[in-house]
Amino acid sequence: MERIDKLLANTGRWSRKDAKELIRAGRVTAGGRHVLRAEEKCEADDIRVDGEPLTCGQNVYLMMNKPTGVLSATEDSRQPTVLDLLPEHLRRVGLFPVGRLDKDTEGLLLLTNDGALAHGLLSPKRHVDKVYLARTEGVVDEADVKAFAAGMTLGDGLVCQPAGLEPLPGENAALVTLREGKFHQVKRMLAARGKPVLALRRLSMGPLKLDLSLRSGQWRPLEASEIDDLCRAAGIL
Secondary structure, rough: OEEHHHHEEEEEEEEOHHHHHHHOOOEEOOOEEEOOOOEEEEEHHHHHEEEOOOOOOOOEEEEEEEEOOOOEEEOOOOEHHHHHHHHHHHHOOOOOOOOOOOOOOEEEEEEEOOHHHHHHHHHHOOOOEEEEEEEEEEOOHHHHHHHOOOOOOOOOEEOOOOOEEOOOOOEEEEEEEEOOOOHHHHHHHHHHOOOOEEEEEEEEOOEOOOOOOOOOOOOOEEEHHEEEEEEEEHHHO
């Protein structure tokens, strides 16, 4: 049993202040009756807002369009992190980034407090593809495509599994598809081919695609269908 305003805030859709406004407006019910006080306690499964049930209980799932210059970390004493871009009520529910993007890499970042989902998505056994847009110094060619497809062993001994590489016509850019996430992997693989990366943006992670309406630094809660798709990809649904 939890306070209703806390349960609403835990979804990531509303702050505690927003929850109180929803309750005052008569939009929240619990067990079929209208809620009158934010401090009332009940189970998350009993709550509805505008007739719709809460979809993610205590777990929160956010998509962020990560900007450059921000760390994919929960805290850092010297540099801003992705959690610093969230409102205060979401910084208190145990969110963490699923996988990491380099400080100078932007794009899709999943934030959640669902450890089982994160483990499944990052497990090498699940082979969850991640797609990146890489802008390069030099034009990616067919020889590069074949090298990526065959798998690469870099000069420092790092073994990279086969990966997808799709040059974009008329641009010094390519789409890179990885099934693993080793340190600086996209940059290191392209650098080994003589095509250093100038800018890197993650576009998707498994079935989850970056919402192009999100400006840099913006975020939104995942839809219920997006959560279900990720759970299937992680093997937990």
